[in-house]
Amino acid sequence: MKFRQRRHREEPEINFIPLIDVMLVILIFVMATTTYSKFAELKINLPTADAEKAAETPQTVQISISAGGQYSINEQLQTFSTPDEFALQLRKAAGNNPDPMIVINADGQASHQSVVNVMEAARLAGFGKLTFATQTK
Template sequence: MNFRQRRRREEPEINFIPLIDVLLVILIFLMATTTYSRFAELKINLPSADAEKVAEQPQAINIAVSATGQYSVNNEVVAFDTPENFAAQLRQVAGDQADPLIIINADAQATHQSVVNLMEAARLAGYAKLTFATQTQDK
């Protein structure tokens, strides 16, 4: 009697389907939980715009700011010491106008703070209609 049986050796088989399923689940999990942040570079070249000119601007006060920080209201050079004093000058120039349009012509090299000072003075004077003048780009 031969108690030993010959066992057939079966070739081992590697099943990749469960492995692929697990890898896809991990990939989906990583894609869903990853936060993507975009690093933006600031390349600013202001001011310029391409818009149609308004036919008429009634009750407008033109304020210009030079690159050196000098201010002019309706083509008259004025001194800016505090926003409160400049607000009083704006009220004087506006006269009896209730809410005049204030056009800010700031040089491209003017500091941001000088424009913010103008906006603060207009707020203190009670004027809410502010706009910025730009130049059109040459094509």
């Protein structure tokens, strides 16, 4: 005679979620309280000098473009019909400097094509250093 019903025995199960929570809290605590020191750091004293730095001023060619599309090289009014002619004038203005700094001073109302003409002429002349001048308010 069996008076008790046979109950299915439940297997114990391990819940990992609280374990993960505790591990994360421990990890954060260790990260927050750990100090890191640099043992491979070199301590050096750099030498000092009182000499002034020599200012390098490369030769520049100033090109101005007015709102009406007039061009000037180093404040000398120039006229040309093709970028090749303007490149020749740029080479003359550069003199014996093989690669001067070309500074383009274009009026705010000058056409985009006027600036592109100067850039094309500088490329044809073999000058690779171009910059644009602006003014501050």
